[in-house]
Amino acid sequence: MLKEKMHIAVPTAFYEDESLNIQGTIEHIKSLYSQGIQSVLVCGSTGEQHSLTLKEKLKILDDLVAEEELIHNMEIIFGVSSIRQKEAVELAKRIQPTKIAAILLGYPPYILPAQEEALIYAKKIIRFSQKPTILYNNPKRTGFDLSSESIIELSGLDLVIGLKEAGNTKRVLSLKREIRNKNFYFYAGGEMQLEEKVSLGFNRLSSIAGNIHPLKVKQWFIKMVSKQTITEQEKLEIASLLDEIYTGSPLAYVKKSINEKGITMGVCRSPLGNV
Template sequence: MLTEKVHIAVPTAFFEDESLNVQGTISHIRDLYKQGVKSILVSGTTGEQHSLNLQEKMAIINGLELEEELIRNMEIIFGVASIRQKEAEELAEKIRHTKISGIMLGFSPYVIPTQEEALVYTKRIIHLSNKPTILYNNPKRTGFDLSEKSIIHLSKIDLVIGIKDAGNKEKVERIKKGLHRNDFYFYAGGEVDLEEKVLHGYNRLSSIAGNVFPAEISQWFQKLLMQQKVSKQESEKIANIMEQVYQGNAIVNVKKTINRKGIPIGICRSPIGNSST
């Protein structure tokens, strides 16, 4: 089961020609591990997932499997989603036979399945991966919004441990009323409006800013969960972090900071990172 309250959604490293850099990705994960990070999400929520083809995702998994210390000591969650179900199934089968801790299951972008079609897709991927699963609902990126009825239905599957970005306050409240278990978690996607989301019932974090400020973000989130007072100094520090990460394109900003540390995370795949200057 996935026990960490915070995981960091790590960006994927690319060379200057936009080809995949597996070792650059792993170098960043190693650096986070040295800083005490216990859980990461790979090929997930940084917006790069759907730019990766199936072979590239497989290559990242193969690279991770060689990192015995990381696999043994970290919760490694892998993002599984594809516009084609068959490719997501192949990826899920691959993950089943690894020591990867769990999956974040996203929905096909653009095609907008029905709720029934999405349920069939979800159950098939969970069955094939046989891993603890976080559902990932992201209508802004995919055009598809998993309904509260569907979420409650899927929550009855033991392997489904939670959902990322379930929706607004009212939707979360309706889901909570329909749940028949206490160990179902609500993950906030990134730090924007995090205080408000915690008040609405979100109790776990899929962090973007944690790529560059892991300790500060984790401590802040723990205080929010515990309803502890955040000092003026801490609030100013968090405001500064939010400005550094989220002013403009967050993934571009994060990669620039990581590259400055000497870790070869590289560029983003265009059009992300395009600039007129």
């Protein structure tokens, strides 16, 4: 079970020619760890996962697992999704014997599987990974919307511990009533409309802004979910930060900010970063 209420969805570092720079990604994770962050999501968010080949994903996994201090002291979540189920299963098999803490299970873009097909896809990946699993529903990006009935069915599996919902956030209210596992977590994807999402029942955060100001964002979120007072000054600082990040391409802004701190995060794979 994952203990951390917030993880940071870290970007993947690339060189100027858009080839993979794994060391840049690891350097950024080390920086977050040195600042007190205990959980990150790798290869699972910020819009880059489907630009990575299976070979690149396996290389990221192998190099990350070799970082003993990180792998033993952090909750590292690894994104598993592919337009081809066989490739997602192969990645899941490679994750299974490692110290990776959990997987984020996304759904294939574009091909629009039926709900039954998506259930089989999910169950196979979970079976081969044998890791705690967060389901990731993001219909705006993939075109596929995991139904409430499918979420409830998958929540009955022992390894399924939560849902990252980027679709109909309001259905969290009904899902909380219908899912029997009371320790089932609801992850907000990013910080936009976060107060509203918390009021609907979201109780965990997959953070983008935390890449730049990790402790400030974490403190803000922890106060929010624990119903502590958030000062007007804190609200103004967070609002300013979110305006900077979410005006335009958040990923391009995050990478630019990390580069400016002296960590080689590099570029986005085009067309992201064209502007």
